[in-house]
Amino acid sequence: ETGVTQTPRHLVMGMTNKKSLKCEQHLGHNAMYWYKQSAKKPLELMFVYSLEERVENNSVPSRFSPECPNSSHLFLHLHTLQPEDSALYLCASSQVDSMNTEAFFGQGTRLTVV
Amino acid sequence: GDSVTQMEGPVTLSEEAFLTINCTYTATGYPSLFWYVQYPGEGLQLLLKATKADDKGSNKGFEATYRKETTSFHLEKGSVQVSDSAVYFCALREDSGGYNKLIFGAGTRLAVHP
Numbered sequence: 001e002t003g004v005t006q007t008p009r010h011l012v013m014g015m016t017n018k019k020s021l022k023c024e025q026h027l028g029h030n031a032m033y034w035y036k037q038s039a040k041k042p043l044e045l046m047f048v049y050s051l052e053e054r055v056e057n058n059s060v061p062s063r064f065s066p067e068c069p070n071s072s073h074l075f076l077h078l079h080t081l082q083p084e085d086s087a088l089y090l091c092a093s094s095q096v097d098s099m100n101t102e103a104f105f106g107q108g109t110r111l112t113v114v
Numbered sequence: 115g116d117s118v119t120q121m122e123g124p125v126t127l128s129e130e131a132f133l134t135i136n137c138t139y140t141a142t143g144y145p146s147l148f149w150y151v152q153y154p155g156e157g158l159q160l161l162l163k164a165t166k167a168d169d170k171g172s173n174k175g176f177e178a179t180y181r182k183e184t185t186s187f188h189l190e191k192g193s194v195q196v197s198d199s200a201v202y203f204c205a206l207r208e209d210s211g212g213y214n215k216l217i218f219g220a221g222t223r224l225a226v227h228p
Contacts, residue, residue: 004157006157040220041220042118042218042219042220042221043158043203043216043218045215045216048215056215090157090158092158102148102160102163103160103216104160105150105157105158105159106157107155107156107157108156108157
């Protein structure tokens with residue numbers, strides 16, 4: 001399997017649930033990203049892990065908790081979400097310290113909070 | 115901070131029509147510029163890129179030229195096909211220590227009819 005794979009593709013959860021989104025990259029990259037895509041809004045960068053260290057956290061509420069156990073895997077743990085958190089969550093990866101690097105995206109997880 | 119502005123959609127064209135999607139940016143330095151495409155139900159795919167002024171990125175018949183004097187990176191295609199129907203995102207990459215801090219525009223939906 002190649003590229004960036006996200007699971008699940010679709011998730012419906014209640015506001016009191018706890019769930020996790022998973023991302024796996026098979027490209028040998030050393031940086032991984034979480035983006036949020038909401039309707040009629042630009043993509044928002046949520047978190048960045050570079051060399052397995054979190055290097056960016058864009059004022060994301062604590063109900064979103066990322067985890068990067070190794071350079072190939074990235075998780076987004078969700079708890080007590082709000083309906084406005086419903087969105088497409090995109091994972092991406094890239095190679096740090098490469099002048100020609102570009103970000104490769106997964107297909108996303110469509111999250112609906114009810 | 116850095117930002118990207120692109121024309122609002124939707125853009126509706128007939129097959130074989132000429133396409134232009136405008137994109138302008140604001141940045142303190144000299145960012146790399148990208149066009150990503152998102153087909154229905156999919157994640158983002160890199161369409162083309164340019165890393166310095168006057169560079170022209172091209173792919174699948176699409177072209178965009180990095181214009182520093184007008185801070186623009188307009189996307190063009192001479193003859194669109196129904197299969198080009200998608201959402202197109204203009205983006206710039208901030209210089210953030212090597213990792214891809216991408217700033218996206220809001221996206222422009224293109225619908226091509228036979």
